[in-house]
Amino acid sequence: MDTFVVLAVLFGALLHAGWNALVKSSGDKELDIALVHFLGAIASLPLLMLFGMPPREAWPFIGASLFVHIAYYLTLNGAYQHGDLGATYPIMRGTAPLLVALGSSTVLGESLSLAAWAGVLAVTTGVLMVGLSRPAEALHHRRAMLFALANAAVIASYTFIDGRGVRASAAAGGTAFSYVVLLFVLDGFPYPALVVWRRSAAGRAKIMAYARQRWLLATIGGLASLGSYGIALWAMTRAPVAAVSAMRETSVLFATALSVLVLKEHFGLQRLLGAVVIVAGVVALRLS
Numbered sequence: 533m534d535t536f537v538v539l540a541v542l543f544g545a546l547l548h549a550g551w552n553a554l555v556k557s558s559g560d561k562e563l564d565i566a567l568v569h570f571l572g573a574i575a576s577l578p579l580l581m582l583f584g585m586p587p588r589e590a591w592p593f594i595g596a597s598l599f600v601h602i603a604y605y606l607t608l609n610g611a612y613q614h615g616d617l618g619a620t621y622p623i624m625r626g627t628a629p630l631l632v633a634l635g636s637s638t639v640l641g642e643s644l645s646l647a648a649w650a651g652v653l654a655v656t657t658g659v660l661m662v663g664l665s666r667p668a669e670a671l672h673h674r675r676a677m678l679f680a681l682a683n684a685a686v687i688a689s690y691t692f693i694d695g696r697g698v699r700a701s702a703a704a705g706g707t708a709f710s711y712v713v714l715l716f717v718l719d720g721f722p723y724p725a726l727v728v729w730r731r732s733a734a735g736r737a738k739i740m741a742y743a744r745q746r747w748l749l750a751t752i753g754g755l756a757s758l759g760s761y762g763i764a765l766w767a768m769t770r771a772p773v774a775a776v777s778a779m780r781e782t783s784v785l786f787a788t789a790l791s792v793l794v795l796k797e798h799f800g801l802q803r804l805l806g807a808v809v810i811v812a813g814v815v816a817l818r819l820s
Contacts, residue, residue: 548783554752575758589703589704604687622662642772655779657806716758716761
């Protein structure tokens with residue numbers, strides 16, 4: 533993988549970790565995620581004028597991706613309802629790249645080199661080591677784990693769809709950024725609508741007050757999410773989808789670093805070893 537592509541994907545992972553850190557610092561994570569999506573979509577509207585609409589060849593993939601994202605939100609809600617964020621998030625993000633790698637040959641016609649496979653396995657293992665500081669506790673919440681694994685399968689599904697879609701867009705003269713901007717604009721409404729629908733009348737009355745307090749941070753988070761995924765999709769036009777998917781999950785390492793530096797969380801030996809394994813995986817992907 534080209535060095536510039538590697539650095540770009542790592543920067544995208546940092547952006548992803550940044551907006552997740554904003555959500556983690558909130559008192560209402562579900563509502564914050566909804567605000568990030570909604571305000572990110574609104575902030576993305578002017579970018580449609582800058583990048584333009586993607587070619588028609590990309591529209592079926594965008595439609596399919598939007599449909600799959602509904603399943604993503606449902607399984608995400610299920611995982612967070614039945615388990616802790618710290619236990620379910622690493623399962624969702626850590627196992628998805630492995631699923632992408634396993635399906636790449638069939639779905640995308642891509643074969644990974646031995647070094648790339650080593651990199652994917654190392655990043656997956658490292659993410660689980662860094663994120664699951666208490667694995668026994670995580671396994672105790674069986675229903676949450678089932679939702680988390682289902683969510684990982686959904687992540688792999690929309691990765692395949694968007695990987696093919698952005699390549700179809702590029703082949704027809706479009707760009708990765710026109711594809712992802714339209715995707716973000718359209719995707720910014722289903723999840724917030726679901727959150728509002730799930731709230732009681734009293735809960736809905738508090739949404740506007742909460743939004744007034746968090747709108748600026750949520751907008752920044754939405755733009756960071758857009759930039760992160762835009763970089764990832766751009767990279768998928770220049771490198772194997774499985775390799776990009778795995779490297780993007782280094783966001784868990786960045787998120788842990790932010791937690792240690794800003795929130796003063798304990799790092800520990802397991803997280804240190806996991807970080808070393810992730811770095812080894814990134815090196816293997818760079819050499820693949």
